[in-house]
Amino acid sequence: MKMKAILCKKWGTPDDLVLEEISSPTPKDHEVLISVKATGLNFPDVLMIAGKYQAKPPFPFIPCGEVSGIIKAVGKNITHLKEGMRVAALCGVGGLAEEVCVAATNVLPIPDDIDFNTAAAFMVVYGTAHVGLKHRAQLKKGETLLVHGAGGGVGLAAIDIGKHMGAKIVATASSAEKLAMAQKYGADTLINYIEEDFVEKVKIATNDKGADVIFDPVGGDVFDKSLKILNWEGRLLIVGFAGGRIPEAPANLLLLKNASLVGLFWGNYAVKNPTILVGSLVELLKLMQEGHLKPLVSQVFPLEKSAEALKIIENRQAIGKIVVEVQP
Numbered sequence: 001m002k003m004k005a006i007l008c009k010k011w012g013t014p015d016d017l018v019l020e021e022i023s024s025p026t027p028k029d030h031e032v033l034i035s036v037k038a039t040g041l042n043f044p045d046v047l048m049i050a051g052k053y054q055a056k057p058p059f060p061f062i063p064c065g066e067v068s069g070i071i072k073a074v075g076k077n078i079t080h081l082k083e084g085m086r087v088a089a090l091c092g093v094g095g096l097a098e099e100v101c102v103a104a105t106n107v108l109p110i111p112d113d114i115d116f117n118t119a120a121a122f123m124v125v126y127g128t129a130h131v132g133l134k135h136r137a138q139l140k141k142g143e144t145l146l147v148h149g150a151g152g153g154v155g156l157a158a159i160d161i162g163k164h165m166g167a168k169i170v171a172t173a174s175s176a177e178k179l180a181m182a183q184k185y186g187a188d189t190l191i192n193y194i195e196e197d198f199v200e201k202v203k204i205a206t207n208d209k210g211a212d213v214i215f216d217p218v219g220g221d222v223f224d225k226s227l228k229i230l231n232w233e234g235r236l237l238i239v240g241f242a243g244g245r246i247p248e249a250p251a252n253l254l255l256l257k258n259a260s261l262v263g264l265f266w267g268n269y270a271v272k273n274p275t276i277l278v279g280s281l282v283e284l285l286k287l288m289q290e291g292h293l294k295p296l297v298s299q300v301f302p303l304e305k306s307a308e309a310l311k312i313i314e315n316r317q318a319i320g321k322i323v324v325e326v327q328p
Helices: 043-049 116-136 153-164 176-184 198-205 220-229 251-257 266-272 274-289 303-314
Strands: 002-007 018-023 031-040 066-074 086-090 099-103 107-109 144-147 168-173 189-192 211-216 230-238 260-263 297-302 321-325
Touching: 002 303, 018 303, 031 086, 031 116, 043 303, 066 099, 066 116, 086 099, 086 116, 107 274, 116 153, 116 211, 116 230, 116 260, 116 266, 116 274, 116 297, 116 321, 144 153, 153 168, 153 176, 153 211, 168 176, 168 198, 176 189, 189 198, 198 220, 211 220, 220 230, 220 251, 230 251, 266 274, 297 303, 303 321
Parallel strands: 144 168, 144 211, 168 189, 211 230, 230 260, 297 321
Antiparallel strands: 002 018, 031 066, 031 099, 031 321, 066 086, 086 107
């Protein structure tokens, strides 16, 4: 059997990707074969294509690791998943294709009332934000949460979850359009970091106390400035380095404030502690069904326009999540 797939054959940009027809994969005993309906795009996908991500798959590989679809075949060692099930899955790579094999431990059945585009858009960003805020930073009701990159997928997820947890939200973003969406999702204070000094604005918003938890997927100068506005016993959650530079922290600032730097490599929970990851995703599905959380899919592209979709993420223009609809 043949399938359509987007291939990365060399390190480069989304424009270097090619659409080809290749052989369909066959599931191993511990895997299921998923007929892909939709694929969620994330910033690490762009890094992987450029050869700048921790994982460097051998060429050629199919980018993107977050999909939804219908189980087409089941490995002989799998008993809890069946053919025909609607699922969301984390595949690491292989997502921009009509079919993908995924380890059964990374597959989550989804209810009928969650559409495939939404299912492909929530696992990475909502899972990251939820484990980060609840498990790692231990955000408490009434605390102030500062969210950087508030207009992007993981930033909006952090606002959505933080608001549900009872926090007061301060959001920073680079445009009025992104801030408007952050406000819609529950941000109480809005800061355009291009036009305003977010350090001073946060001080005003918190009566000079600073933020209790800072959600930082940007790094670089944003991280450096954030250290100045951590409250006593504050937690700065290190989510990623979309700004490019990996920063360093002067230990004396942390000591004086009894503050903590808290790392979050969400994907590694699949290996180190799957119970945390799976438990989080199950809880998130329940909250979504109950209407407490609403992932935003802002744009949908067909498979043949995957490069165009990835370039929006590369240029940091995305609001919420962008999805490739592989098989409508």
